[in-house]
Amino acid sequence: xxxxxPSILSADFARLAQEAEAVRGSDWLHVDVMDNxxxxxxxxxxxxVESLSRATDIPLDCHLMIEDPDRWAPQYVEAGAGSVTFxxxxxxxxxxxxxxxxxxxxxxxxxxxxxxxxxxxxxLLPELDMLLIMTVEPGFGGQAFLDIMLxxxxxxxxxxxxHDLELWLQVDGGVSASTIERCAEAxxxxxxxxxxxxxxxxxxxxxxxxRSLAESASADAWWACAH
Ligand SMILES: O=C(CO)[C@@H](O)[C@H](O)COP(=O)(O)O
Numbered sequence: 080x081x082x083x084x085p086s087i088l089s090a091d092f093a094r095l096a097q098e099a100e101a102v103r104g105s106d107w108l109h110v111d112v113m114d115n116x117x118x119x120x121x122x123x124x125x126x127x128v129e130s131l132s133r134a135t136d137i138p139l140d141c142h143l144m145i146e147d148p149d150r151w152a153p154q155y156v157e158a159g160a161g162s163v164t165f166x167x168x169x170x171x172x173x174x175x176x177x178x179x180x181x182x183x184x185x186x187x188x189x190x191x192x193x194x195x196x197x198x199x200x201x202x203l204l205p206e207l208d209m210l211l212i213m214t215v216e217p218g219f220g221g222q223a224f225l226d227i228m229l230x231x232x233x234x235x236x237x238x239x240x241x242h243d244l245e246l247w248l249q250v251d252g253g254v255s256a257s258t259i260e261r262c263a264e265a266x267x268x269x270x271x272x273x274x275x276x277x278x279x280x281x282x283x284x285x286x287x288x289x290r291s292l293a294e295s296a297s298a299d300a301w302w303a304c305a306h
Contacts, residue, residue, distance in 0.1 A: 081263060081293035082106035083286045084140050086251070086273035087131075088122065088220045095127070099135035101282045107140035107162065109251070109271045111220075112155070114145040117169050118218035125151075125158045132159025142190065142251065142271075144217045145169065149176050156183040164188035164211050164249075168195055177206040188249070192217060193225055197235045204244055209269065210235060214262070215252030220273040224253025229265045236266025236302045259289050260296035268297065 086109040090098035099108055110128060115121040132139055138161035143152055148165035149172055155163050163180050167189050170176050177187035188209035191197060193216060204210065212232055215222040232250060239246050250262045251271035259270055272289055279285035297303050 080268075081290050081297060082247070082269045083276075083290045083293070084109040084249070084269060084271045085276040085282065085286060086111055086220065086271050087277075089273035089277035092123070095131055096134035098277070098282075099131065099137055102137070102276060102286055104283055105137055105286050106269075108135065108137045109273075110139050110141045110160070112141055112143045112145055113218065116146045117166065118144045120144075120218045125154055128155060128158040128160060138162070140164070140188075140271075142211065147171075152176055153179050153183055156180055156185040160185055162186035162188055162209065164190050164209070166190045166192065166217075167200060168192055173200075173203060174206050177203070181208070188247075190217075190251075191231075193228060197231055197238065201238055201242075204238060204242060204246055207246055209247040209249055211249040211251055212267070213252055214250050214254065214258075217252070222253055224255070224258040226261070229261060232262060232265040232267055239266075240302060254289075256288060256292060259293050263293040263296035264300050266300070266302045267293075 084107040085102040088111040113120045113122040140162045141155045141160040142164045180187040186208035190211035214228045247269045249269035250267040254272045255275035276282045276285045
């Protein structure tokens with residue numbers, strides 16, 4: 080079952096509760112936390128996540144594009160996140176951090192920038208609930224999807240199958256009606272979409288449209304049949 084996670088980076092930050100309501104029916108709400116150090120952009124932090132988790136019953140999928148996630152990620156669980164993603168490029172001790180996130184009661188997820196390969200992290204995969212493959216350079220919404228990430232998505236799906244893991248494979252960046260099927264065919268099952276959802280006239284309908292495209296593309300994919 081394909082999951083669609085609208086990214087509030089493309090929403091109106093002054094109306095976050097209403098923007099969450101506008102995508103009712105979504106699996107998760109994707110919350111991009113940027114610190115202007117790990118990425119050249121600054122968004123929001125723990126107080127906003129706390130308020131948003133009280134304002135919506137859609138679970139929060141927090142993507143931390145920050146330095147020192149070892150220090151901050153557990154605090155996002157306490158703030159109400161149901162899933163916390165840290166970048167492996169920024170984490171000092173990714174296994175310890177994933178275990179801490181899980182011990183606090185959230186799903187643990189690790190992200191890879193476009194230039195970071197999956198292969199060195201094969202042995203870490205059982206420690207995770209989700210792996211995020213960035214399909215743009217992190218930092219901004221509205222960028223063009225990087226087709227060259229498709230082989231990495233496929234190789235990651237092969238590793239998940241090889242180890243028989245219940246690991247979600249998320250893609251983020253440039254996901255839209257014209258790119259989501261390629262991601263699903265390659266092996267992604269969780270799709271973050273910012274501008275394709277909040278730029279649409281009816282965001283909830285955009286979520287439903289993306290989900291239906293992803294589900295039909297993955298229905299006959301090699302990895303779905305093999306699972
Ligand atoms: O993490 C990021 C950007 O760094 C994303 O979550 C963007 O918010 C996705 O936006 P679109 O590419 O879908 O417009």
